[in-house]
Amino acid sequence: MWRISKIRANVVLGIRYCATEAKSTASQITTPLVDGIPPPATVVRKEIPVVKKILTEVKEQDGRSKIIEKFCVFDDVPGPRSLKLISNIWSHVPALSKEFTAGALFQTMNLGKFFENNPLIGNLLSWGGNASFFQKFFDVYGPVVRLHGPFGGDVLLLSRPEHASIVFRNEGTRPVRACLDSVEKYRLEHRRLRQAGPFLMSGSAWEKIHDSIDDPIKTSVNRYAKPMNEICDEFVERVLNIRNLQDEVPKNFKDEILKWCLESMCAVTLNRKFGFLDTTGLSTTSDPGRILDGVNGATEAIRKCEFGFHLWKFVETPAWRSLVRNCDSIDSILSKYVERAQTALRERKDLNPKTADFSVVDRLLLNEDVLIEDAMTVLLDMFIIGANATVHSVAFLLYHLAKAPKCQKKLQQEIDGQTRTELTADDLKRMPYLQACIKESLRLAPPIPILNRVLARDAIIHKYLVPEGTYVLIATHLASLREEYFEDARRFQPERWLNQEVGRLARDLQEFASMPFGHGPRACQARELAEMQVGLLVAKVLKRFNIEYNYGEMSSSNLMLSSPTKPLNFTFYDRK
Known part of the structure; x- marks a missing residue:
């Protein structure tokens, strides 16, 4: 079989080729072929100035030519000129x-x-x-x-799954994701850390720390089932205490979900109870109170820095100062507990992670390749980015179930069939309708609706040659809402995930039509933990309450750290 050398278009970003500049080049393969095979073909690349396309041809021995590939230059991709x-x-x-x-x-x-x-x-x-x-x-x-x-x-x-698949399937083992420049600047320039953290890093350094934190996070799913059950029970009691006479929770109910999430995070990462859900209330001067305020403040500051004009790169804007202040506050509190964990490890005799009961932070500190500052960046990523995604997922699952009473009743029947009061991750996996509800809610309102990548190599997308280094935004939420991929796409219909065929999409592209946790090596490492948290909480809540939402339609913001566009004024009626 003849071997053809790789052809790469000589396209410079932002420069359009004029008709007079069109050229053709040829390259001859120098590697000798095996005996009995004709001499190698000449590969000719032509740029057609009229239609601005590049045709790749192979000239055979008899003089005939055959087009083996046709694509357009990057400068021809349409857009607002x-x-x-x-x-x-x-x-x-x-x-x-x-x-x-x-x-x-x-x-x-x-x-x-x-x-x-x-x-x-x-x-x-x-x-x-x-x-x-x-x-x-x-x-x-x-x-x-x-x-x-x-x-x-x-x-x-x-937005199309077939285009997203090209990006993700060509990103290699060390994909580059460009996002949260403000957080990167905070860590590298303000805190002067050695690395920006796994969510922001790329290359071999990212791969090394990614592998170091993968096992501690994944093994925590079943290890901390008991405390996570207890925290969910505390949340149910919290709902009972904050309801008004109409059984409706306050407008700031999202903060209550965040408190539950942060309490769960502390149990898993630090093996410690912080008291976010104490019935006596939360003091703003206490450690959990300061963490709550810091997470809310840092989240809002990141949104303003990232999704506005980046003036903070040149001057200290109010949003930048808020980000520094809130991240410093969270860091000062969590570092205190990380130091305590380090001291406790020095005093322990059994340091085998497979036999001893270690938290995520303990296991990170026991890894020689992980510095304390690396453990801190992992914690901050989980508390800010991870917590926001989990809260968003819980809020919209409750909303979708409240708006679909038949689905809610069907899920309650499945939950009532569980005889165990303390559910594990395996128990939740054996609840197919619950898993379908989670998938369907994430399809309609993903916590990260837009994924971004920097192309690691040239790629042909929709017949356009897109050069290496191009910044790509993939609107995954649009694919999830298109009728050609999901029948009755805007309807909450968990049953679609119970069928062998999901919607109308080809099987090999289904995974790219709904990617709430990302895709590939850079997909969320805490996915199993997040799904367990969401499933466990919703199971506990629906075991006790019927849920309603009486304030019209709710949508999700377009921000990377998405949030509901309306207050979460749910009504929680006691089940009879």
């Missing part, structure tokens, strides 16, 4: 670049609601309603959209 004129002016400012373009994009999405009635501005900014912002781009320009960043840097927008 007016942005390119401005981007050329700003392209020399590398600090703004691609991440700024993505940040400005998200900022525009969230400004839309302020200009809904403005006929001039609203036409553009009204795209900010949930998934509709990205959908407008795809409706106008097609399934692949290139944004020439108004302040430098290009962004490629994708």
Whole structure:
């Protein structure tokens, strides 16, 4: 079989080839072939200036040519061309670049609601309603959209599973994810840490720490089933105490879910009870009170820094100062408990992680490849990023069940069939309808609706040659809401996950149509832990209550750290 050398288009980001600049090049294979096989073919690449396509041809011995591949140059990817004129002016400012373009994009999405009635501005900014912002781009320009960043840097927008699969299947063992620049700057420049943390790192350093924390997190799922059950029981009692006379919980119920989540996190990571759910209330000066305020404050500061104009890269903006203040506060508290864990380990005789009862932090500290600062960044990632994702997942699962009483009743019947009061991860896996409800809720409202990657190598997406290093945004939530992939896509229908065929999507692409925890090597390492937390809490709640939500439709924000757009005023009626 003839061997053909790899052809790579000579495409420079942001530069369009003119008709007079079109050239053709040829390369001859020098590796000799085995006896009896004709001389190697000549590979010719032609750039066609009229249609701006590259045709790859193979000239055979008899002079005939055969096209074996056809694709377009990256500069032909459609998108709002007016942005390119401005981007050329700003392209020399590398600090703004691609991440700024993505940040400005998200900022525009969230400004839309302020200009809904403005006929001039609203036409553009009204795209900010949930998934509709990205959908407008795809409706106008097609399934692949290139944004020439108004302040430098290009962004490629994708949504289809078949396109997402190309990105993820070509990312290798060390994928690059560009996000949360503000947190990276905080850790590397303000805290002067050696590394930015596993969520932000890439390359061999990321791979090393990723492997170090994988086992401690995954083994914690069943190890801490008992305390997690107790914390869920405390949450149920908390609901009983905060309901009003109409059995409705306060508008800040999201904070109550966050308290439960943080208490669970502390049990798993530090093997310690903090008292977030104490019936006497939470003092703002106590450690759990300060952690709660710090997580809320840091979350809001990260949103403002990442999804607005990145002025904090040059000056200390209020959002940047808030991020530093809140992250410092959380760090100062958690570091105290990490030091205590380190002292306790020095005094222990049995240091075999397979036999002794160690927390996640204990197991990290016992690993010679993990420094204390690495353990701290893992903790902060779990407390800020992980906790927000878990709270979002619980909130929307309760909402979807409240809006689908038949599904709620069916799930309660499955829960009532469990004879054990203390459920384990294995027990939850044997509850298929509960698992289907979790999957369906995550499909409709994923905690991270938009995934991003930096292409590790050239890739052909929708017949466009996208060069290595391109910043890609994948609107996974759009694929989850399209009728061609899921029948009656916007309806909460857990039964779809119980069937052998899920929707109308080809089996090999199903995993790319709904990716609430990401995909590939950079998928969420705490996925099993998060699914157990969500499943266990909802099982405990529905065992005791019927749930209603009487305030219309709720949607999710477009932010990376997503949140419900309305207060969680659930009504919890005692089951009879």
